[in-house]
Amino acid sequence: MTSDTTEIALARTLQPQEVASVLTRVAEIRPRVQCLTNTVAQNLTANMLLAFGAIPSMAIHVDEVAAMAEGAGAILINIGTINAESELAIPKLLEVARDHGKPVVFDPVFVELSPLRRHIAGQVLRLPDILVRGNTTEMAALSVDLEAAKGVTRVTTGKVDRIENESASFSVAHGHPLMTRVTGIGCAAGALIAACCAVEANKAVAAAAALTAYGIAGEIAAERCRGPGSFEVELIDAVAAMDAATLAARMGT
Ligand SMILES: Nc1ncnc2c1ncn2[C@@H]1O[C@H](COP(=O)(O)OP(=O)(O)O)[C@@H](O)[C@H]1O
Ligand SMILES: Cc1ncsc1CCOP(=O)(O)O
Numbered sequence: 001m002t003s004d005t006t007e008i009a010l011a012r013t014l015q016p017q018e019v020a021s022v023l024t025r026v027a028e029i030r031p032r033v034q035c036l037t038n039t040v041a042q043n044l045t046a047n048m049l050l051a052f053g054a055i056p057s058m059a060i061h062v063d064e065v066a067a068m069a070e071g072a073g074a075i076l077i078n079i080g081t082i083n084a085e086s087e088l089a090i091p092k093l094l095e096v097a098r099d100h101g102k103p104v105v106f107d108p109v110f111v112e113l114s115p116l117r118r119h120i121a122g123q124v125l126r127l128p129d130i131l132v133r134g135n136t137t138e139m140a141a142l143s144v145d146l147e148a149a150k151g152v153t154r155v156t157t158g159k160v161d162r163i164e165n166e167s168a169s170f171s172v173a174h175g176h177p178l179m180t181r182v183t184g185i186g187c188a189a190g191a192l193i194a195a196c197c198a199v200e201a202n203k204a205v206a207a208a209a210a211l212t213a214y215g216i217a218g219e220i221a222a223e224r225c226r227g228p229g230s231f232e233v234e235l236i237d238a239v240a241a242m243d244a245a246t247l248a249a250r251m252g253t
């Protein structure tokens, strides 16, 4: 058996009540997620966090991101539209994360396409215990760096999401192909994972819970929409309406 096969064989799916438990804590605690994200996905990310019961803060100024992150429950760093100022803001966020023990989700958007993105990813991955969420292309491009990263949780999204770290391995087989037809849906997934990391110390469980709820919301939205435009609206609505009964019904237990 190859190591890949072993990992897949050992991966488990969360039970509906495990997902519901994480979602309930998000709804009760309403964690704020400080998002340094790309200009394309900012609005959808903020709306998805609100629908999920969390609080978005989208501050980007290099001289205030640290203050904004200090009181946040989690930090999202997304390099989708990295520029000279956001490049300088990233180390400030990493410092807050290190000093205050904040969970960080890193989205290495298009890291395979530019040396600058690769360089920044290398810097970010020096932070111990970081969670990296990317699509299959991005995660493959970072595979060597991810192998070396200390305590990293790797979250590879796609038709089936794979979540793995030193102590756990989960797969999530929910979602809909329409999730690839609206820009920013992957970026928003990273924000929901960050919200769950703010209330659940086990980062693999947090990611699996977020992606299970998100994937099921995607399935519901696909049933209700007329195409990609209305899918985005329906997805926000389905995330907002997600509850334990829907999870149990859709997860088949
Ligand atoms: N073919 C697919 N079928 C079902 N869900 C998918 C599919 N592709 C992606 N998803 C879902 O879409 C979301 C975004 O993932 P992905 O498309 O990999 O990210 P990105 O937008 O960053 O490329 C994830 O929640 C993932 O589970
Ligand atoms: C199109 C685009 N270009 C730079 S960032 C971005 C958004 C990417 O969003 P996602 O990876 O969630 O589709």
Ligand SMILES: [Mg+2]
Binding pocket: 109, 135, 186, 187
């Ligand atoms: Mg992406």
